[in-house]
Structures are given as structure tokens and as C-alpha cells.
């Protein structure tokens with residue numbers, strides 16, 4: 311019979327999980343056992359705390375569904391998502407940096423032409439974002455798709471509203487010379503969902519539960535690493551305290567106020583609008 315003690319249990323558990331058939335799985339699970347046991351020892355975890363953690367995990371699973379990923383939100387607010395992004399997307403410093411995907415991207419957005427309006431009739435100040443998409447060496451890139459999404463002025467994403475039609479999201483194809491133009495509305499800062507177990511935890515802390523105003527981009531192109539990123543409004547509230555650690559100075563752009571007049575796509579805007587310019591620089595794939 312195997313005699314289990316407080317001192318040998320970690321090694322016994324590690325040995326068991328080291329039998330995983332796939333070597334990487336064995337590495338992940340033995341390391342997980344070691345860190346979990348170290349954590350429990352370091353804080354001298356009580357049974358009540360262990361049960362509270364189990365109940366929190368259960369609640370996190372129960373509230374999650376196809377439209378709500380509470381575990382991803384937990385990973386986001388713990389800084390784990392952003393750590394994983396940074397370790398796995400070590401781009402050249404001149405390339406546009408990656409940041410978190412977030413839970414609100416929806417596949418299959420409608421395609422719009424240069425300057426096409428992805429805000430339709432959603433209320434807000436018109437925002438034009440334009441610039442170029444290029445490779446690291448400055449050359450144009452083929453097959454570029456800019457998949458763009460954002461929240462409305464109340465901080466709500468389409469998947470939170472349960473609407474049937476695409477809302478504040480679209481795909482754009484830059485022109486031959488790499489230029490693109492997105493028409494949308496100026497985003498606002500917003501709170502992450504606070505009505506679940508993640509919110510309940512955050513409420514026990516002094517953590518701000520807001521994200522600064524931003525627009526999301528997923529940029530794909532032939533021969534280049536897919537780029538998941540955002541553009542943030544310079545001067546926006548919460549830039550220094552983004553609850554999901556997603557901000558980077560390189561992604562902060564000025565939203566210049568403009569009087570009614572001609573927009574970057576040549577159309578006329580008859581209300582005041584704002585303009586942001588940004589040139590995306592894509593990281594070539596390693597084998598290129």
C-alpha cells in the first residue's frame with residue numbers, strides 16, 4: 311500500500327500525471343500539480359476556502375454558454391490572457407502589437423467597401439479610421455482582411471443584445487496600395503460584465519472594472535501572422551487601469567475632432583465627426 315503523507319503527496323501526484331501518453335500533456339499536468347500544491351501550502355488553504363473556490367468555479371461554468379465565456383473573462387482579469395498573448399506573439403518591435411481577443415468577436419461579419427459604414431443606424435459620433443496595412447519591410451500585402459468590431463455607446467456588444475442582424479462589426483479589404491478606411495462610431499469606455507462570478511470577485515477588491523474606449527481588429531493576410539489587436543482613443547478614461555491589461559502605448563491613437571465636411575473616403579459628413587489614422591504593420595510568418 312502506498313503511504314501518503316503531507317510531504318510526499320505532491321511527488322506521488324506528479325508521478326501519476328507524468329504517465330500521460332502525450333509528453334506535452336504530461337509536462338502541463340505535472341507542472342500544474344506542483345504549482346497547485348505549492349499554492350495550497352503557501353497560503354495554508356483551509357477547507358472552507360477550498361469549497362468556496364469549487365463553488366466559484368462551478369458558478370463560472372454554469373453561467374457560461376455559447377455567448378458568454380466567464381472562464382475567459384476570469385483569465386482576462388487575472389492577466390493570464392494577456393500574458394499568453396505576449397508570450398506567443400513576440401513580434402518585431404516595428405510590427406503592430408497584439409492584444410486580447412476578448413469574448414465578443416463574431417465570425418462571418420458582413421463585407422463592406424472602402425469607407426463602408428459598419429455602424430448603420432447605431433447612434434454615435436461618426437468615426438473614420440484610415441491608413442495602410444503593410445508588411446514589416448513596408449511592402450504591400452495581399453489578401454488582407456480587416457475584421458472590425460466594437461461596443462455601442464452603452465458599452466454593449468451585439469452578442470449581449472441578442473439581435474439578429476450584424477451590429478457594429480464588418481470586414482474590410484484594403485485597396486491594392488494597402489489603404490483602408492473604416493466608418494463606425496466613436497467607441498466609449500465600458501464595464502466588463504459584472505453580474506457573474508468574476509464581477510462578484512472584483513467587487514471584493516479596489517479593481518476598476520472598466521475598459522478604455524477601443525475598436526477591435528483581427529487582421530489576416532497571406533504569409534503573415536494573424537494580428538488580433540485594438541486601437542484605443544488617446545486620453546480615454548481607464549487607459550491606465552484597463553481591467554484586462556490589454557492596453558499598449560503603440561495602440562493609442564488620437565481621435566481628431568472634425569467639422570462637417572469631406573471624410574477620408576471622399577463622402578460628405580453633415581455632422582461633426584472624428585478621425586483616427588493608423589498604419590498596421592504585419593509580422594511575416596517565420597518561414598517567409
Ligand code: BEZ
Pocket residue numbers: 383386410411412413414502521554
Ligand atoms: C473586449 O474588449 O471586448 C473584452 C475583452 C476582455 C474581456 C471583456 C471584454
Ligand code: FE
Pocket residue numbers: 412460461521524526
Ligand atoms: Fe471590447
